Amino acid sequence: MVDLTDNGVQIFKNFLFDIAHCRATFTMGCRVEESFGTIRSFVKDQPVFVLCSGGVDSSVCAALLTRALPAEQVKLVSIDNGFLRLNESNEIRETLSQFATVNYIDASQRFAQAKTYVRTKVTQTSNEKDLAPPRRTSVSTNFLSLYDADILLEETLPLSEEIDPEHKRKIIGDTFIKVVQEFLRDNNFTFDDIILAQGTLRPDLIESASHLASQSGHADAIKTHHNDSPMVRQLRKLNRVIEPLKDFHKDEVRQIGLTLGLHPDVIYRHPFPGPGLAIRILCTDEPYMPHETFAQTSNLLKSILNYSTQHTSISSLNDILTDNEKIRLQNLTSLDKHDYTSVLLPIRSVGVQGDARTYSFAAAISSNDKKPNWNELFMLARIITKTCHHINRVVYILGKKILDTEITQITRTTLTPDIIDKARACDYHAMVIMKRHGAYSSISQMPVVLIPVEFDRQNRADENEKQNDGQHSIVLRTFLTKDFMTGRPAVPGETFPLDMLDEICETILTNVPGISRILYDLTSKPPATTEWE
Incomplete structure (x- = not known):
């Protein structure tokens, strides 16, 4: 909370320059050029499909990719999950059209009925067992065969019925990937043929306890971000995902957007989560009143x-x-x-x-x-x-x-x-x-x-x-x-x-x-x- 602390920025400057004797030679332009090089070496000549919400993160991600690679190599995909703000789908397409042609997918009905598999809880209290809705337990793999067969999984309820916040987030994150996979299949691609790009930021990975942000593997997950769902993690292991902004925070991403010449309305747009209104509606079927x-x-x-x-x-x-x-x-x-x-x-x-x-x-x-x-x-x-x-x-x-x-x-x-x-x-x-x-x-x-x-x-x-x-x-x-x-x-x-x-x-x-x-x-x-x- 450096910027929210009284004289916080000055205190930090004093430490960096007066005590640690650092030099102020870094510029955001250096990071942009570095990102271009990373993108080109990772992607090579493979087609890139960018998952875009129209917010600053995905817009800057799209801008970086379309500047680093030939225009015909980058495809933008915008998925309407049914939880967008009023008129937002039109605004998203208008924003993204400045970078490349937008492939728009209305998947709102698909998301409403979507399910996924989550790891079975090792232990439950007797109260939790009595109150938990019935779920189908399975050791089978899911849509992309992304889970080990020896891990016991349980199927969630449909998203329109689910009340667990983490399950809602995982359903949405996995369904994004399933919708993309179906879109690729309809266009004669598979994940083996393309690179999936996301505007994932450092805070997303930290809060999701991703190994990209926590090498120890013991960090606590604050919440699962839709761009760090189990399916996304498996695709990363297969080297099918590029996230050019994964080491940046929001203020740095906005600076990159300014460097790239994006319109201020895009750069300073308020963040809106990928799951949208789905996580701004608290779902429940009973009062939360643990005994005592x-x-x-x-x-x-x-x-x-x-x-x-x-x-x-x-x-x-x-x-x-x-x-x-x-x-x-x-x-x-x-x-x-x-x-x-x-x-x-x-x-x-x-x-x-x-x-x-x-x-x-x-x-x-x-x-x-x-x-x-x-x-x-x-x-x-x-x-x-x-x-x-x-x-x-x-x-x-x-x-x-x-x-x-x-x-x-x-x-x-x-x-x-x-x-x-x-x-x-x-x-x-x-x-x-x-x-x-x-x-x-x-x-x-x-x-x-x-x-x-x-x-x-x-x-x-x-x-x-x-x-x-x-x-x-x-x-x-x-x-x-x-x-x-x-x-x-x-x-x-x-x-x-x-x-x-x-x-x-x-x-x-x-x-x-x-x-x-x-x-x-x-x-x-x-x-x-x-x-x-």
């Missing part, structure tokens, strides 16, 4: 919000907090200044704590403050994630204070067309409003996440509504970063106008049926990841 852990964490959360009146009797907190944090927390929870209330959400959020992936709870804070003190809320979020090890994410509920003292129900959610359309509509409204307020360039990224939680459920007019007919809520996950390995949320009123939040809330709640509340993510990375899944 949920109750204990909920009680600890309430103790933090009541710290000003209970601090002398909460030794577990006082042992963790510094003296300065105790003073700040006592002030933040003072009843004459705020009326904060909290509730633990019965859903799993993906985070990174201690360099390892965590599936932990999200905590929600609400109040009747018409003008929330955002810097105080960020401080409160940091204290909560520091002291509650089973919480990796904290959100603030925009609008009036909720009435819930606890939430024990969820809205059953899978990747069905109606749910995808709901998430797509919320994302569309948020993006349009962010651009209208001139905040697109000041925010690095803003995932709009659909979570299966309805607030104040008991106050809905129709008391007979079934649980499956419940509402969802939306989380705005603003993010400030350069390298996308670490980052922090944007501060409303500083990074962007406060009116933007009000307009997003009003527009979504008015125009998208079935949305309960809008939440604002207060958590840095770490302990939370950029995406919720």
Whole structure:
């Protein structure tokens, strides 16, 4: 987090040049020329098929390849998986057409029904066994025969029914490869005849615990990126994949894009994950409430919000907090200044704590403050994630204070067309409003996440509504970063106008049926990841 630390860049410069006596002779142009040489020596005269999403990574990858190789040697492939933003497929084709002819494949129906094989869990708790949906166990190999026959595998559910975040990512990653393989076959190619190119970045490999980023092989996978799925890894072993950007971070890729003369609209486009909306919809079929852990964490959360009146009797907190944090927390929870209330959400959020992936709870804070003190809320979020090890994410509920003292129900959610359309509509409204307020360039990224939680459920007019007919809520996950390995949320009123939040809330709640509340993510990375899944 060098760039997010006060005087961080200057501290780093002092170390490099004053202490280590390094010389500032490196330029991004050197890396571009080096990439050209690597591409030519690896590819030789083989045709290259570039998997393109239209984002900055795949666009820079395509630009490098079309500059390094003869134009007729490079083929661009754009696959619509059914989880793109509104009108995004047309925008992608328009962006990529400047490099080469785009082979567009609409595979949305294929992805919805797609399955893959994942390694069988070695051990399961009795609770996990009781709750796990039936899956077909197999020792057979999958579509590309990429798994060893002696490894016990189990088949996932179809993507439209799958609720496990890692399984969703692996299904999507493997299905991309299967769709490409079918496309190649239809055009009289196989993977033996071509090189597959991807815009994989260093953070993708690090978070996926790829051997390309972790030579020890013992790194913990934070999340499986679609461009580092099991099938992709096997194709790498066969030397059928080239990833010219695999040693770069996002800020470096943008610099390469500028060097290559790409349009700023392409270079500074907000990142959008390959799995798209599929991982911005939290899928679940039951509340996540592990026995004892949920109750204990909920009680600890309430103790933090009541710290000003209970601090002398909460030794577990006082042992963790510094003296300065105790003073700040006592002030933040003072009843004459705020009326904060909290509730633990019965859903799993993906985070990174201690360099390892965590599936932990999200905590929600609400109040009747018409003008929330955002810097105080960020401080409160940091204290909560520091002291509650089973919480990796904290959100603030925009609008009036909720009435819930606890939430024990969820809205059953899978990747069905109606749910995808709901998430797509919320994302569309948020993006349009962010651009209208001139905040697109000041925010690095803003995932709009659909979570299966309805607030104040008991106050809905129709008391007979079934649980499956419940509402969802939306989380705005603003993010400030350069390298996308670490980052922090944007501060409303500083990074962007406060009116933007009000307009997003009003527009979504008015125009998208079935949305309960809008939440604002207060958590840095770490302990939370950029995406919720």
